[in-house]
Amino acid sequence: MTKSVFSMCGMCTVRCPIRVESEDNKVTWIEGNQHLLGGALCAKGSAGPALVADKERPQQPLIRVGDRGAGRWKKVSWDTALDYVTDKLKKIKEEHGPESVVLSSRGGPWQNMYKTFIHAFGSPNYTNHDCTCGRNTHHASLSLNGVGRKGFIYDIKNAKHLILFGRNMFSSLRIAENLQTLDMLDNGGKLTYVDVRQTMTGLKADRFFQVRPGTDYALILAMIHEIIKRDVYDHDFVKQYVSGFEELSTFVEQYTPAWAAKECGIKEKAIHAFIDDIIPVMPKVIFHPGWNLSRYKDSFYASRGLHILNVLMGNIEQKGGLIIPKGPGDCGVKGIRSLDCAKPDIKRADGVGWKYKHFDKGPGLAHLFFEAMEKEEPYPVKAWITMRHDPFSGMPDPQRQKASFDHCDLLVAIDTHYGEFSWYADVILPESTYLERESTICVQKGLKPRLAVRKKAIEAEADTKPAWWIFKEFAKRLGIDEYFPYDTIEELWNWQLEPTGFSIEDFDEKGFISLTDDPIMYDPKNLEGKFATPSGKIEMISKKLTDAGLPSLKEYESPLKPEKGMFRLVYGRSAVHSHGHTTNNPLLNELMPKNSLWINTRVANKLGIANGDLVDVAAEDNSYTGTMNAHVVDYIHPEAVYMVHGFGKHIPLQSRSYHAGVSDQKLMVGKLDDWDQAGGAINLCESFVHVRRSVQNLKRRVEL
Amino acid sequence: MNKYMIYLNSKRCIGCHGCEVHCKSVKGLPVGPFLCEIDHKAVPSVKGFPKTEFTFRSCYHCDNPLCVPICPTDAMIKRADGIVYIDQEKCIGCMACATACPWAIPEMNPDTNKAVKCDYCMDRVDAGLKPACVTKCTTHALKFVTMQEV
Numbered sequence A: 001m002t003k004s005v006f007s008m009c010g011m012c013t014v015r016c017p018i019r020v021e022s023e024d025n026k027v028t029w030i031e032g033n034q035h036l037l038g039g040a041l042c043a044k045g046s047a048g049p050a051l052v053a054d055k056e057r058p059q060q061p062l063i064r065v066g067d068r069g070a071g072r073w074k075k076v077s078w079d080t081a082l083d084y085v086t087d088k089l090k091k092i093k094e095e096h097g098p099e100s101v102v103l104s105s106r107g108g109p110w111q112n113m114y115k116t117f118i119h120a121f122g123s124p125n126y127t128n129h130d131c132t133c134g135r136n137t138h139h140a141s142l143s144l145n146g147v148g149r150k151g152f153i154y155d156i157k158n159a160k161h162l163i164l165f166g167r168n169m170f171s172s173l174r175i176a177e178n179l180q181t182l183d184m185l186d187n188g189g190k191l192t193y194v195d196v197r198q199t200m201t202g203l204k205a206d207r208f209f210q211v212r213p214g215t216d217y218a219l220i221l222a223m224i225h226e227i228i229k230r231d232v233y234d235h236d237f238v239k240q241y242v243s244g245f246e247e248l249s250t251f252v253e254q255y256t257p258a259w260a261a262k263e264c265g266i267k268e269k270a271i272h273a274f275i276d277d278i279i280p281v282m283p284k285v286i287f288h289p290g291w292n293l294s295r296y297k298d299s300f301y302a303s304r305g306l307h308i309l310n311v312l313m314g315n316i317e318q319k320g321g322l323i324i325p326k327g328p329g330d331c332g333v334k335g336i337r338s339l340d341c342a343k344p345d346i347k348r349a350d351g352v353g354w355k356y357k358h359f360d361k362g363p364g365l366a367h368l369f370f371e372a373m374e375k376e377e378p379y380p381v382k383a384w385i386t387m388r389h390d391p392f393s394g395m396p397d398p399q400r401q402k403a404s405f406d407h408c409d410l411l412v413a414i415d416t417h418y419g420e421f422s423w424y425a426d427v428i429l430p431e432s433t434y435l436e437r438e439s440t441i442c443v444q445k446g447l448k449p450r451l452a453v454r455k456k457a458i459e460a461e462a463d464t465k466p467a468w469w470i471f472k473e474f475a476k477r478l479g480i481d482e483y484f485p486y487d488t489i490e491e492l493w494n495w496q497l498e499p500t501g502f503s504i505e506d507f508d509e510k511g512f513i514s515l516t517d518d519p520i521m522y523d524p525k526n527l528e529g530k531f532a533t534p535s536g537k538i539e540m541i542s543k544k545l546t547d548a549g550l551p552s553l554k555e556y557e558s559p560l561k562p563e564k565g566m567f568r569l570v571y572g573r574s575a576v577h578s579h580g581h582t583t584n585n586p587l588l589n590e591l592m593p594k595n596s597l598w599i600n601t602r603v604a605n606k607l608g609i610a611n612g613d614l615v616d617v618a619a620e621d622n623s624y625t626g627t628m629n630a631h632v633v634d635y636i637h638p639e640a641v642y643m644v645h646g647f648g649k650h651i652p653l654q655s656r657s658y659h660a661g662v663s664d665q666k667l668m669v670g671k672l673d674d675w676d677q678a679g680g681a682i683n684l685c686e687s688f689v690h691v692r693r694s695v696q697n698l699k700r701r702v703e704l
Numbered sequence B: 001m002n003k004y005m006i007y008l009n010s011k012r013c014i015g016c017h018g019c020e021v022h023c024k025s026v027k028g029l030p031v032g033p034f035l036c037e038i039d040h041k042a043v044p045s046v047k048g049f050p051k052t053e054f055t056f057r058s059c060y061h062c063d064n065p066l067c068v069p070i071c072p073t074d075a076m077i078k079r080a081d082g083i084v085y086i087d088q089e090k091c092i093g094c095m096a097c098a099t100a101c102p103w104a105i106p107e108m109n110p111d112t113n114k115a116v117k118c119d120y121c122m123d124r125v126d127a128g129l130k131p132a133c134v135t136k137c138t139t140h141a142l143k144f145v146t147m148q149e150v
Helices: A048-053 A078-096 A111-121 A135-145 A175-186 A216-229 A235-241 A245-252 A257-264 A268-281 A299-313 A366-375 A398-405 A420-424 A467-478 A489-500 A543-547 A586-591 A601-606 B018-027 B096-100 B122-126
Strands: A003-008 A017-023 A026-032 A062-064 A073-075 A101-105 A126-128 A161-165 A190-195 A207-210 A285-287 A383-387 A410-415 A427-430 A442-444 A450-452 A512-514 A566-572 A597-600 A614-618 A625-633 A640-644 A688-693 B004-008 B037-046 B049-057 B076-078 B084-086 B107-109 B114-116 B142-146
Touching: A026 A048, A026 B018, A048 A586, A062 A078, A078 A101, A078 A383, A078 A410, A078 A427, A078 A467, A101 A111, A111 A126, A111 A467, A126 A366, A135 A299, A161 A216, A161 A268, A161 A299, A175 A190, A190 A268, A207 A268, A216 A245, A216 A257, A216 A268, A216 A299, A235 A299, A257 A268, A285 A299, A366 A398, A398 A420, A410 A420, A586 B018, A597 A601, A597 A614, A601 A625, B004 B049, B018 B037, B084 B114
Parallel strands: A101 A126, A101 A383, A161 A190, A161 A285, A190 A207, A383 A410, A410 A427, A566 A640, A597 A625
Antiparallel strands: A003 A017, A017 A026, A062 A073, A062 A427, A442 A450, A450 A512, A566 A688, A597 A640, A614 A625, A614 A688, B004 B142, B037 B049, B076 B084, B107 B114
16 A cells, blocks of 8 residues: 655755655655645655665664774664663763763754753763854854844745855755746846856856855955945945944955956956846845855855845845744744753863854854864863764864774764764664654744654664654663653654644645745834844944954955965765765765866866876875876866765775765865864865876786 | 657756656666666857756657567557557567667666666556656756647
8 A cells, every 4th residue: 555654855954845655665756745846856865765775774783893993893782782872971971071972963953852962961062063064154144143044044036136156056956945046047037156166056157257266255355345336235224234334345445346356367347247237136136145165264254245245235034035034933823842951051172152252052163072082171072972973074184083083982873874983983873764764843944934844654674763762762771861751753743742732643734834824024124133143233343253353354365376286175065965975875876976076177188187087186295195087177267176075985884885986074184173263164175185197097907 | 649758948957867866766776777867968158158958868759669660579569649668577678679779778677687768657647647757857847748739
């Protein structure tokens, strides 16, 4: 009999709404939720059943028996594994205090479960992957608007012009956003794209600025300059909601389009033509403030600049602009209950909140724990639990990280698949795949807020468990299970929904519960109280930054030029992989088994590199080298080389991705400490690599 | 006269290869055969910047398919509505069809050692649905078109 359930995709962290059909516990069909996506799904989404069927993911809990990273494991029962982990945690707590345990996860709607656990255990040290993702954008928005990066959604569909700085959205694939963008283009809207190379997104753009790597901020400053100089910004909006506009005007006087054109390597008249284009369609102009903007040393300021441009457009709470997301309260409904435990009143080991007061205390900054581990300052870190987070894949320089993690007595990895970190860990706890597990109910804020839930489509094929069960079992063994008031997922869902008056069956019709029939907009003339800065205004000058000794309007500094024979390493993603999560998926591996090195044609010719040749790519200090095929293209800046992130994994049990391609983060030797003091994120595009034609290109071959 | 065709709106296509996996997934195909393909072709630059054209190819379901008469077991069948499909019970995997086809479209399924090719997901079409590649196209760029006599 065919079973059909609405659920949420889990192939990447966009979590698109899906509907799944199954027969005899086998998935037979997955499609995007017809009510929200009209069926649309990406290649990764359709490769879900291949993930379930893949025997090259952990099939039961594993405890390490050899040295760390040696890949010798003992298959154990869940009871044995959970007892092992919790006994060790108790011992560590006794000897070093509960704060010596860190838990890191992915960001997203389910963090509160993991946060509750680690707080209830007694540690303030919850962290997530965001220091290698959206932290700069988040802090930029906080410093300016008083709300984080999720404090706005982008009404792209109704916009007339969308500007993307390196946001390669047609490879990152948030399907709802992609559909909106294509609808906008179908309706005559325009797209401007800025990057160091041509991408799928750039192909769809009306205007493409190929800039010198690291000069985005210069172009942004010139755009601000020109909009103020031409006096076309929204005067009423600025007057009503903005403080420090005079300082901004004075600051950008020096940054003319002529200057930026020279700095970025683009045409001055193209900048003017761009400004000409947007003036008639203001305020329906969106400057996307960036997503994974943990790239250059001034990415935080670039993101602030993009936010400032939106402010000058006066597009906040305007159709076709930036919209403040609405929640249950705006719909006159009560919100759901969520697992929660107050953060213990102990200094965070990463220094966020006491040493670094200008950062959001929520998840802190994962990369700042390494120094704490090494120096045992402010206290030792003795255990690290990763929940679907792979520090070795996400952060630079895994070799340095390994040395730091060796200060820990316990490393636990919870994930559906083997990761580079889990391979080094002491215990692997396999989570069920997203098609085999449920998740807690979450609120999806927006113009039309809704409740969403992941339900399991099939029973688990291997001896794997959902996170809600794993954390409940941890909590029981550690005597903190009052924070996890459920035994079954149905009990947890009912407890969450109780204040709302909805029941879990209400998700059956469409896969979500809509909290309003009509989109909710605030009055754009009356947004007082929406900007949670100290003054309640959108602040061009942030006191928090000033107090931290940091400028709010930072003078532009030209990026370093690579030395001869070297290139700036730039990474990104493709439409068929979610970084390292999917490189071993049989169907996705078939589409893209390896990454390649994109290099400019002119430069490649000089180095004697032809398209498809093997090239050796070496870290700045030559301590790590990878060999990969060259992809020689005209449209990449000659200073940069580019590769897709997520390859070059060394996990023998993942036979398809084992040693396939090259890992960018392994090339970033010594770069764990290269981070943005103002934005908090790691500068992932501040590494330089050597590139040479590989001796592995065969010239002759003898068999003896 | 063929009743159906699949049309790609190249302006909406983002070359994400979703259709290929939607197809493989619904047909339960292993690594190897692809019943449809998206091709990226760089075109001469437009206003000094690079552009790419995307093309979609599955089976053309020819009006006079060469793969049908060549099949020694009558496994290759053209329906009244024009869909050309392979009766998997009758197919012996000789691949004569692929040799006869000007585009070598039928491929061997290594799991079954029989030929496979696009059949417009005819079970879905017969149930009033659209082929998998069209239903799930990431950007709604693919359309399943029913031809009408005018």
